[in-house]
Structures are given as C-alpha cells and as structure tokens.
Amino acid sequence: MPVLAERLAAVRDRIAQAASLAGRDPAQVRLLAVSKGQPVQALLEATELGQRLFGENYLQEALPKMMALGTRGVEWHFIGPLQSNKARDVARRFDWVHSLDRPKLVELLAKGRPPDRLPLNVLIEVNIDGEAGKAGCEPDAALKLAQLVAAQPTLRLRGLMTIPRPSLSIEAQRKPYRRLHGLYAELIMRGFVLDTLSMGMSADLEAAVAEGAHIVRVGTALFGERT
Numbered sequence: 001m002p003v004l005a006e007r008l009a010a011v012r013d014r015i016a017q018a019a020s021l022a023g024r025d026p027a028q029v030r031l032l033a034v035s036k037g038q039p040v041q042a043l044l045e046a047t048e049l050g051q052r053l054f055g056e057n058y059l060q061e062a063l064p065k066m067m068a069l070g071t072r073g074v075e076w077h078f079i080g081p082l083q084s085n086k087a088r089d090v091a092r093r094f095d096w097v098h099s100l101d102r103p104k105l106v107e108l109l110a111k112g113r114p115p116d117r118l119p120l121n122v123l124i125e126v127n128i129d130g131e132a133g134k135a136g137c138e139p140d141a142a143l144k145l146a147q148l149v150a151a152q153p154t155l156r157l158r159g160l161m162t163i164p165r166p167s168l169s170i171e172a173q174r175k176p177y178r179r180l181h182g183l184y185a186e187l188i189m190r191g192f193v194l195d196t197l198s199m200g201m202s203a204d205l206e207a208a209v210a211e212g213a214h215i216v217r218v219g220t221a222l223f224g225e226r227t
C-alpha cells in the first residue's frame, strides 16, 4: 500500500479508537489534513483516498493548491496566524477560518466575505494556557469576540480552536483541551449556537478526542515531515 494510504488509515484508526474509548461516535470527529509545506501532488493523492478537508497556514501557498484541486468538493480551512492585510482574500477563498483572535479581524473578514455566498465559518482561537507571545485571544476575551462575530451576517460562528503547549503524558495533554471545552460550554450556556471544537494534532489527537474535539488537525502523521 502506498505510504499516504497507510498513514491515512492509521490516523483514521487512531481517531476511531479514541472516540470509542470516550464513548463517542467516530463520525463526530472530522479529520482536517494539514497540508502546509506539502506539494500539490500529496493533496491530489489524499483526495483520491477520500480526504476532503484541508488546512493551510499561508494564503499564497494555498492559492495554487486550490486551483489544482478545483472541483473535487474540497473544504478549505485557514488555520495559520492571520495578518490583517490577508483577511479579505482569506474570507473569499476559504470555507473556514480557525484563527480569528482579535476584533479587527471580525470586521475585515465580514467585509471580505461576499454577501451572496454562504457565511464564512469561524472559530475563535484561544490561547488556552496563556503562553506569552502566542496567537489566540485570552480566554476572558472570547465572549466579547463571539458577540462581535455573531453580529455579522456574512460570518457564522462555529466554535473554538486552540494550540496548547506540547506535553508528553496524555493526562497533561488533556488538561488544556478540557479547559477549552469548558469555555465552549460556557458560550453555549450564554446562547451561542456552536458545534465545533478544533483541537488535537499529530502528537496528541487522542487527548483532544477524549475531551470532545470535532475537528482534529493532522499534518506530520499523514504527510510525513514538512520540507
């Protein structure tokens, strides 16, 4: 079996096992293939194996891949740090943005999304362990951002995303994900209609699935090391 097919099967298996351990339906967890640093060929191969969700960190790198994949029913997720001057194009080209972390971006994404299209799906990125100098809003700022996003007809708030500090043990990995889930539950209690927690990567997707992830973002475990 070619290596990508094996890796994809292995990652799907890890998700299924973790979901079943947690008493969750594996169909509740979607696999986002993080294709940054990978050639178009790798994405084409992945679509042939049934993969439909792709995550990219840079607009310039994503555009030619979007051209090449064309009409294969692919869903594009922007997951990288978002510069203000890229927000307009990201809002036009992508289906989802995982990295909204400041008020200015709400306005720019909302204005950039053409009103005749379906609303842009938005996740608020939270710096859940308060690491200095990292992307993501403070947990305390998430409510205000959620209100701003929800007020925009061209945006659809779907939930929260985080990238925690790496830890080795599964217990330690689960803690920040549990906190993000708590924040998500709090927003739902306040009336927001949310359905998506984007959390978990190659090294810790089991911990994220155990804590309720709906999208896991996996790069290295699918495509190997990035060049």
Ligand SMILES: *Cc1c(COP(=O)(O)O)cnc(C)c1O
Pocket: 034, 036, 057, 079, 080, 163, 201, 202, 203, 217, 218, 219, 220, 221
């Ligand atoms: C690169 C990246 C990933 C994937 O990380 P891997 O460890 O390669 O699975 C996930 N999320 C974000 C935001 C990334 O930038």
